[in-house]
Amino acid sequence: MRVMVIVKATRDSEAGVLPSERELAEMGQYNEALVQAGLMMAGEGLQPSSKGARVKFSGPNQRTVTDGPFAETKELIAGFWLWRCRSMDEAVEWAKRAPFQEGEVEIRPVFEAEDFGEAFTPELRAQEERLRAKIESSAKL
Amino acid sequence: MLSSETHRAVEAIWRIESAKIIAALARRVRDIGLAEExxxxxxxxALERWPDQGIPDNPxxxxxxxxxxxxxxxxRHKVLRQRKEPELAREIEAQLQDAAPPQTDAALDEPVxxxxxxxxxxxCHPVLSTEARVALTLRLLGGLTTEEIARAFLVPEPTIAQRIVRAKRTLAEAHVPFEVPRGSELAGRLASVLEVxxxxxxEGYAATAGDRWLRPELCDEASRLGRILAELAPAEPExxxxxxxxxxQASRSRARVGPGGEPILLLDQNRARWDHVLIRRGFAALARxxxxxxxxxxxxxxxxxxxxxxxASVAAETDWERIAALYDALAQVVPSPVVELNRAVALAMAFGPAAGLEAVDALNSEPLLKNYHLLPSVRGDFLxxxxxxxxxxxxxxxxATLTRNRRERELLSERARRCVGGSGSTTQKGFPIHVDG
Structure with a gap:
């Protein structure tokens, strides 16, 4: 299974405080362990929300753009990993080893077609395929 | 914490740690069977104590x-029994020193x-049969249980259990040293590891037997073992x-099975469904x-x-000339009729079906391909x-009579039917490419 490990923002990350050399070294070591265990597929750190923007949707045509920063620090994201692991339990065990002193990470399994089980019938799958194809062709216009 | 929760956590920890623990022990006791026990x-x-005492900080x-x-x-037990052999006792004494319990926290800092x-x-030692190597690798390196291995390979559990027991015995009897092969031995031994x-x-990707086209858990396990190996032996290009x-190959797994479970050939796949994270990783590994x-x-x-x-973001953009050249090079490194067959496909795509048919006809008398379903299947495509x-x-x-996979058989029979009456639809644009299918 694939999981996204979402690293929540902290006051420091939102303030744009860069990690110390020691923190970088620890994170490097941790990332290396993830790579060596064959888990790591991708991972990035994000700049503070002050450099970001939001697009809000209301109805088919109405879009409102808001520039950062955004207030609710604990709900913001400061980075993510994409891991391939065997179970949520394994992901949790690995996440516990992350060299953070504070804050929180959230682990969310990535949807796979199999997750929809029998409710995702061949007909529905076919429909999904058609939709994807349409999305793809409209994206090219 | 609930005991079932602890149980699951212990399993997860075991998956993460078991190979390292077995490896560290094997160096000391010089017997992987014993190390695993x-x-x-x-x-x-851990299963006995952690539910009450809680999971330690560094499990x-x-x-x-x-x-x-x-x-x-x-x-110690062994020393007592073999007291009359002072030399052996001394040797074991030395091992004992080496195995003295370290401070818990330092234990994992050792170079594992x-x-x-x-x-x-x-x-993956060549003294073992291929089947035994596969089972032992999944067991020792993957931390899979005998039951999981049996399920993945669709064989009865006792078969796998016996395979593993025999493999351990063979290794012990052959006195295979616990070391990384060096010099001239390395290339052959590495080839064996890569092969396994x-x-x-x-086994997961091609699913040679049974109804399912893909067994993703085996693909995942192999990819993981491969990445681990590449990190441990970074100077080995292969x-x-x-x-x-x-x-x-894994990047295409979502695209190669249709909604009804039928296989979709490479050139017919919806490339938007390919996994681009994996593709990027593939190019990164090639760059290494x-x-x-x-x-x-x-x-x-x-x-x-x-x-x-x-x-190639669409099949039509594929650089078939380069592919044909790469197959040429491959045929020189590992001469094989299967590679030649794929080369024929690439030639047909680059220079037309007649060129492909010519190359494939040269393989008609190849005894190794006599019962290989892809030879007539490819030839059928050209025709x-x-x-x-x-x-x-x-x-x-x-x-269709030669393949063992039910889904594939259906696909081939369908293509045969479409040829009836000389109206044979040419909408089928895909070739069943084997090596990179």
Whole structure:
């Protein structure tokens, strides 16, 4: 299974405080362990929300753009990993080893077609395929 | 914490730590069978104690410490029994010193990488049958249970259990040293490791038997083993080549099965469904091969071919001339009729079906391909393109009788039917490419 490990923002990350050399070294070591265990597929750190923007949707045509920063620090994201692991339990065990002193990470399994089980019938799958194809062709216009 | 929760956590920890623990123990007790037993005892101890005492902060180190204590007990026992052999006793005494329980926290700081690499090499030792290597590798390196391995390979559990027991015995009897092979021995031993990993991958990817086209858990396990190997042996270009090959192939797994479970051939796949994270990883692994500056080996060549497909956002953009050239190179490194067959497909795509048919006809008398379903299947493709429908139908029918995979058989029979009456639809644009399919 694939999981996204979402690293929540902290006051420091939102303030744009860069990690110390020691923190970088620890994170490097941790990332290396993830790579060596064959888990790591991708991972990035994000700049503070002050450099970001939001697009809000209301109805088919109405879009409102808001520039950062955004207030609710604990709900913001400061980075993510994409891991391939065997179970949520394994992901949790690995996440516990992350060299953070504070804050929180959230682990969310990535949807796979199999997750929809029998409710995702061949007909529905076919429909999904058609939709994807349409999305793809409209994206090219 | 609920005991069932602890139980699941213990299992997850075991998956993460078991290979390292077994590897570290094997170096000391010089017997991987014994090392695994000791590690298992530590696991049992964890299952007994952690539900009450809670999971320790560094569970891996805890398991190592317990297993080492068991190792010391075992060695002491042996010393007592063999007191009359002072030399042996001294040797074991030395091992004992080495195995003295470390401070729990320091236990995992020891360099385990070399031990892990030794464990991979020993599990894939040529003294073992291929089947035994596969089972032992999944068991020791993957931390899979006998039951899980049996389920993945669709064989009864006792068969796998016996395979593993025999493999351990064979290794002990052959006195296989617990070390990384060096010098002239290395190339052959590494080839054996790569072969085992790719076999596991292909067992999942090609699903040679049974109704399912894909068994993703085996692909995942092999990819993971490959990445671990590439990190442990970063100077080996073929290790990265194999990783690249598996990443590219795995990137297509979502696209190669249709809504009803039927296989979709490479050129018919919806490329938007390919996994671009894996494709990027594949190119990154190929770049590591290039950085080592050596001639491409067979895995790197196959990865480069797969990379050509991955680079084309639509099938029509595929660089078939380069693919044909890469198959040429591959045929020189590993001469094989299967490679020749794929080369024929690439030639047909680059220079037209007549060129392909000419190349494939040269293989007709090849005894190794006599019962290989892809030969008539590919030939049928060329014949359809040349509008020789009657001949094409006969080829597809023959191919259908040769394949062991039910889904594939259905696909081939369907293609044979479409040829009837000389109206054979040419909408089927895909070739069943084997090596990089």
């Amino acid at each position: 000791l590690a298992q005892e530590a696991l049992v101890a 891996g180190a805890w398991l190592v410490a317990v297993a080492k204590r068991r190792a010391i007990d075992f060695i 990488d070399d031990d892990l690499l030794r464990l991979i090499f020993i599990a 990993i790719y076999l596991i991958f292909n 290790a990265h080549g194999l990783v690249a090959l598996m990443e590219f 091969v290039d950085a080592l500056g050596r001639v491409y080996g067979p895995y790197a060549l196959q990865a480069a071919i797969a990379g050509c497909h991955a680079r 359809v393109k040349l509008e020789r429908f009657d001949e094409a139908r006969a080829e597809f029918e023959r191919a």
